[in-house]
Amino acid sequence: MTHDIYIFGSAVRGEVSSSSDIDVLAIPFGACREAYPSSWSVYSPETIGSYFREGRLFAWHLHLEAKCIYSAGQVSFLSSLGVPASYSTASKDIDDLGEMLRQSLWEIRNETNSLIYELGIAYTAIRDIAMSASWVMMDRPCFSRNAPYLLPITCPLSREAYDGAMHARHSSTRGSEREIDAIRIAEILRATPILQWVKDVRSAV
């Protein structure tokens, strides 16, 4: 089994909190995707290559922040790809993520029985909208989970609710057992003009 292994995300940026984990990316050069821990991100070289050619934001995330900790070759696969194509789909990405957020808010307003999942989706949409917008609105792209609060147009959602929704996402993706006051977070989210913020950010991009 040959592969490249990278770390990326908050640990690489030095952002650490009690809920931090280490984001690991494996790029296997063969058909053994199941051989990796379930918590790792596993992408084929073809998929990563296509992301670089399309100039996806995730490709830029990896290009700017991923640290290779093991490479099957003398030059890491990501280094061999060079610089990704320019990220040109911020507006469309924000529209798509905005729609995802709207659907999630609809589910929350209509008393979904999957409230923790929906809060996690709302968190992801808000965070990723800010990451996409950072390409245009900031000096350099921002891949921090704090991105919504670092934009010139600051997110109106309280940090308490945002962090709570992040823990909900961690429950969905990592099976985190942290106690989540989902009903209170949902109440705050419903009372916050978050879709107006999305509209304002979209107008600025």
Add this chain to the structure above:
Amino acid sequence: MTNTFLNKVSAERSVLAVVNARNAGSRQLTGLSSAAIELWRRKVGTEVTKDVVGPLVVLAELCQRLSDRSHETFEPLDASTAKRIESQLDALRSAVAKLP
């Protein structure tokens, strides 16, 4: 939209809705990652959930939560995957209906 599973999030949402119709509140399934499924199994009971976990894992794989592991991307599903999800959902509904 005629095909409700063209989006991975809506597919996951449909799966969770089936399970959580019988397991609300602190017993809700929070996601389709293997870690979330394992957490739910422990909360509800491994013996009770054994017949549900099979179709659930198949659906999770179909939703690319376990097989692709692209945790933070929200890609459209292709039509054949969507059809398989609809079929597996029937198996999941049957298993959930038998839960005590």
